[in-house]
Amino acid sequence: MTSTNDRTLAARLPQCDIVALLLDQHATIKELFAQVESGQGDAKQEAFDQLRALLAVHEVGEELVVRPVAERTAGEKEAKARNEEEADATKVLKDLEKMDVSGPDFDRAIAQFKQAVTDHASHEEAEEFPALLENCTEEHRHVMGERLLKAEHLAPTHPHPTAAGKPAALAMTGPFASMMDRARDAMRG
16 A cells, blocks of 8 residues: 555544544655655655654554554454564664664665565554444544544654563553653754
8 A cells, every 4th residue: 555545545534533643654654664765864864763753653652542442343363463563663673773774784674674564554454444443433533543642742752672562561661761762862853
């Protein structure tokens, strides 16, 4: 699915619908991957920093808001598989964050990571999102969307593998990690 298709489908849903918000974020993630792949120097680093921050908050939001509902609507096995993928992705993202974006190792690693993230998003779009649309009222999806935005606002902007894939750990450590990440980001930028 292209980012244009994601945005087209998202635009058909009510404002602040959880599925619309996530589809829009998926589109932005795809665009940022393209910018990282085609970028050079500072522009490449900036695109990666934006991608890293979006992926970090996006995954926290999904784990805290979507997965508990997805367990009931798409099934426990589906929700567990997505959380495991997110935990793996967080570890890779942490490794990527330590690499020099101008090196060939980074280019190889980001290409593999892009494929894993694309596969993960495809699973969500094929399994979780249709289940949410079918089994949750528009009002419930709107409330979930509001919760997602709040969770992402408080989420860390860097990967934290020890809490990834564990919603209870994220809920407990996320706000402190977020504060530290945002302070670190401010000092850098």
